[in-house]
Amino acid sequence: MIVIATIKEVAKEAGVSVATVSRVLNNKGYVNEDTRKRVMSSIEKLNYKPNAVARSLFKKKSKMIGLIVPDIKNPFFPELARAVEDVTNSEGYTLILCNSDDDFHKEQKYLDALKQKYVDGFIVVTSTLKAEHVEDHNIPLVALDRSIHPEIPAVYSNNYTGAKQATQYLLELGCRQIAHIRGPHHINNAEERYKGFTDVTKDQGLYDPKLVINGGYSIEKTIGVTSELLKKSPEIDGIFAGNDMMAIGVLKAAERLGLKVPEDLKIIGFDGIALCKTTSPEITTMAQPIYEMGTTAARMLLDFIEKKEVINTKQVFQVQLVERQSTRVSLKR
Amino acid sequence: MIVIATIKEVAKEAGVSVATVSRVLNNKGYVNEDTRKRVMSSIEKLNYKPNAVARSLFKKKSKMIGLIVPDIKNPFFPELARAVEDVTNSEGYTLILCNSDDDFHKEQKYLDALKQKYVDGFIVVTSTLKAEHVEDHNIPLVALDRSIHPEIPAVYSNNYTGAKQATQYLLELGCRQIAHIRGPHHINNAEERYKGFTDVTKDQGLYDPKLVINGGYSIEKTIGVTSELLKKSPEIDGIFAGNDMMAIGVLKAAERLGLKVPEDLKIIGFDGIALCKTTSPEITTMAQPIYEMGTTAARMLLDFIEKKEVINTKQVFQVQLVERQSTRVSLKR
DNA sequence: ACTGTGTATGTAACGGGTTACACAATAATA
DNA sequence: TATTATTGTGTAACCCGTTACATACACAGT
Numbered sequence A, B: 001m002i003v004i005a006t007i008k009e010v011a012k013e014a015g016v017s018v019a020t021v022s023r024v025l026n027n028k029g030y031v032n033e034d035t036r037k038r039v040m041s042s043i044e045k046l047n048y049k050p051n052a053v054a055r056s057l058f059k060k061k062s063k064m065i066g067l068i069v070p071d072i073k074n075p076f077f078p079e080l081a082r083a084v085e086d087v088t089n090s091e092g093y094t095l096i097l098c099n100s101d102d103d104f105h106k107e108q109k110y111l112d113a114l115k116q117k118y119v120d121g122f123i124v125v126t127s128t129l130k131a132e133h134v135e136d137h138n139i140p141l142v143a144l145d146r147s148i149h150p151e152i153p154a155v156y157s158n159n160y161t162g163a164k165q166a167t168q169y170l171l172e173l174g175c176r177q178i179a180h181i182r183g184p185h186h187i188n189n190a191e192e193r194y195k196g197f198t199d200v201t202k203d204q205g206l207y208d209p210k211l212v213i214n215g216g217y218s219i220e221k222t223i224g225v226t227s228e229l230l231k232k233s234p235e236i237d238g239i240f241a242g243n244d245m246m247a248i249g250v251l252k253a254a255e256r257l258g259l260k261v262p263e264d265l266k267i268i269g270f271d272g273i274a275l276c277k278t279t280s281p282e283i284t285t286m287a288q289p290i291y292e293m294g295t296t297a298a299r300m301l302l303d304f305i306e307k308k309e310v311i312n313t314k315q316v317f318q319v320q321l322v323e324r325q326s327t328r329v330s331l332k333r
Numbered sequence C: 001a002c003t004g005t006g007t008a009t010g011t012a013a014c015g016g017g018t019t020a021c022a023c024a025a026t027a028a029t030a
Numbered sequence D: 001t002a003t004t005a006t007t008g009t010g011t012a013a014c015c016c017g018t019t020a021c022a023t024a025c026a027c028a029g030t
Helices: A007-014 A019-026 A034-048 A052-059 A075-089 A104-113 A131-137 A159-172 A186-202 A219-233 A246-258 A290-305 B007-014 B018-026 B034-045 B053-057 B076-090 B104-115 B130-135 B159-172 B188-203 B221-230 B246-255 B292-304
Strands: A064-069 A094-101 A121-124 A142-144 A154-157 A178-182 A212-216 A239-240 A268-272 A284-287 A314-318 A320-323 B064-069 B094-101 B121-124 B140-145 B154-157 B179-180 B212-214 B238-241 B264-271 B282-287 B314-317 B320-322
Touching: A007 A019, A007 A034, A007 A219, A019 A034, A019 A104, A019 B212, A052 B053, A064 A075, A064 A104, A075 A094, A075 A104, A075 A178, A075 A290, A075 B094, A094 A104, A094 B094, A104 A121, A104 B238, A104 B320, A121 A239, A121 A290, A121 B159, A131 B104, A142 A290, A154 A290, A159 A178, A159 A186, A159 A239, A159 A268, A159 A284, A159 A320, A178 A186, A178 A219, A186 A212, A212 A219, A239 A246, A239 B034, A246 A268, A290 A314, B007 B018, B007 B034, B018 B034, B064 B076, B064 B104, B064 B292, B076 B292, B094 B104, B094 B121, B104 B130, B104 B140, B140 B292, B154 B159, B159 B188, B159 B238, B159 B264, B159 B320, B179 B188, B179 B221, B179 B246, B188 B212, B212 B221, B221 B246, B246 B264, B292 B314
Parallel strands: A064 A094, A064 A121, A121 A142, A142 A154, A154 A314, A178 A212, A178 A239, A239 A268, A268 A284, B064 B094, B064 B121, B121 B140, B140 B154, B154 B314, B179 B212, B179 B238, B238 B264, B264 B282
Antiparallel strands: A284 A320, B282 B320
């Protein structure tokens, strides 16, 4: 049975007051070198570890940060979370990962619950929280992947430009009937990607509203709606899916209809998750620098918390085309 | 700016002592009905939320539980984590999800760090922690997916039987040269699955050590070693992969060598992750009841924590064959 | 010798709850 | 009517750190 020592016991062991032990612990104030050594050896001897909760109570800080994501089962978020965790861990923070299911009340619940635990700050991927809710909480917060408000620090990528590039790329490959499977209307990055798509197709006189459908950022839903679409409009020769999960859904739908990808139909996704490499054909995508986005958001939040000067309150990353088999016949399969 | 009320302010508002407020809050001890109402309305009025940290300090409990998994990027674990979170949330606990990378020191670090925060208990997926380390910590703990020691509560599935069934299934389909891509030696479920495979093949006089290789539970590694294997032994007509990630790797390798699945080669995995449905052909697998395992482990841990009588300290689930296209030609593709 | 500054350490209040214990008032029992 | 439960409420100690403030000494400058 392990007995947990307190600061008092250490103080007694070392023959000093608790204040001195605390000073040694925090490298704060004056401590004689000999005393310091004595205290250190008592700490060692008793295997003393300061009580994080007592410390939190006084400091109103917990060395914990909260990360709220819509759904950990979408592989995009574990990749992001992993990046955040790597940074927070290395700085001595504990990460608390929460699933919101994109639900406003769940997000609020987490915000409330964690604030009561004196969580030092939040990184949130949200489409439902608005500026007022965040400001209400009055706690360091960084938006990730989706911006909340121009005034609130955020890290995301250039969805609009990326979508334009994706669409242009399909055009360059010779596609002339290009469809877009868009994400939910309430998610701003889906809206941006949709806008990028329409701006390019309209510019080319190829825009047709019938070729835009909503896949809800999910594989299952996308399989259904895309099958319908492809049956109704068999002339479609290229599809830009609003994210990689939906691109997989498109691929499934095409497969079920006996369409050859990329020969009959070219598919491009968005996000750059590892899953794109597991399908056959592998999926071409506009890759976001997921890991970098995660670490950037984490660093930004920690800078906020530690009140270092934060230069950039907004960080926008460029996406990059990753060509794979779903668009190019020549690519070895 | 939101001002956070303390119990003292509520007490003053209601004209009672803090003890009474506390009693109201915890439904403990005698409180006059009128007083209770008065206190309740003061709480309401000041929007008072008891400070979780102060409470933790006294109670030595935090309403938090830790879940340690090897790597959140393997979709098996998010599915498991989601199940655990659903249960813990519904019981008012906050879940802290940690990645250990299967590294002993990282696991220990998390255990230490979270214990200092008075975490109420742990659920761990580990191959490196042994009974003595766990007992050292003297805190409620449930092992998940991999057992640690017969005496330590655990939830996992019947890996041995599942592996036998998978192998037998390939035999029934007519495979005679069956290979096994096994997981790491230090992970006991990988060992069990390996044993199930060898017991069946030996029984049939089909066992050949050259047909067993280690894929390290990873897609990348599996693609490499399986390519080698298939080149060396082109007579292989069936492969039992130790988990679904490796089954995907096998599929990739087969594809690159121009083998047709399932015509030339049948593939079966283990775990039952959703990813198996995204590949083409979709992958047959021995599915574990992932969600149920997660919820069971969570309930078991909470029972421990709340000192309810725990009837089963060990819970073993049966796995189930899910037939898909990677083994059956007839299945629509 | 006197004051000021830097060094070293201790005392006690504080953070925000919980609860053991004391005390009172009322209700029930002998 | 005296005695004992039961109910209701407050005081203060406690959980375990941190830190403002007080005290004390050494040494430098005047």
